[in-house]
Amino acid sequence: MTLIEYLRTNQIKQDVFALQIGVTQAxxxxxxxxxxxxxxxxxxxxxxxxxxxxxxxxxxxxxxxHLPEPPSSVSQSDAETSACPTELRPFSASSCPWPTP
Structure with missing residues (x-):
């Protein structure tokens, strides 16, 4: 039984229950x-x-x-126009956008 179900079933106010367990009503x-x-x-x-x-x-x-819903599946057209690379390419210093020492 969840806490909210317990409180409702037993008609216990949250502030009263808070005092019983030593926490704030919040x-x-x-x-x-x-x-x-x-x-x-x-x-x-x-x-x-x-x-x-x-x-x-x-x-x-x-x-x-309270978990968020999982994202909906990506359509084929979205996957085709994605900026995410689909293949691994070897690294080269010339393609690096940062200055090299």
């Missing part, structure tokens, strides 16, 4: 919304305060919900 908001994962010491307090209903794995599962 920290509880970040934990509940998956914006921050608590440090191990705080994680243990949350586990105790929720009687095991919210565990460390619940934070990692909810954090993955």
């Amino acid at each position: 920290s509880v908001t970040r934990y509940a919304n998956g914006l921050r994962i608590p440090r191990p010491k705080i994680m243990a307090r949350i586990f105790q305060a929720t009687r095991g209903q919210v565990s460390a794995s619940d934070f990692y599962l909810s954090a993955s919900d």
Whole structure:
């Protein structure tokens, strides 16, 4: 169960829960919304305060919900006009844009 689910189910306000575990209300908001994962010491307090209903794995599962979407695949025409070289070429000092000693 996520922290936000626990707080809603048990009708516990974030500021009250914050006092129980010894952090600020802002920290509880970040934990509940998956914006921050608590440090191990705080994680243990949350586990105790929720009687095991919210565990460390619940934070990692909810954090993955906030990952950005993977980029869409590149079309063939985009790949053909890409400035990225498709073959390796040997290095030559004459092609180097920086001055050489």
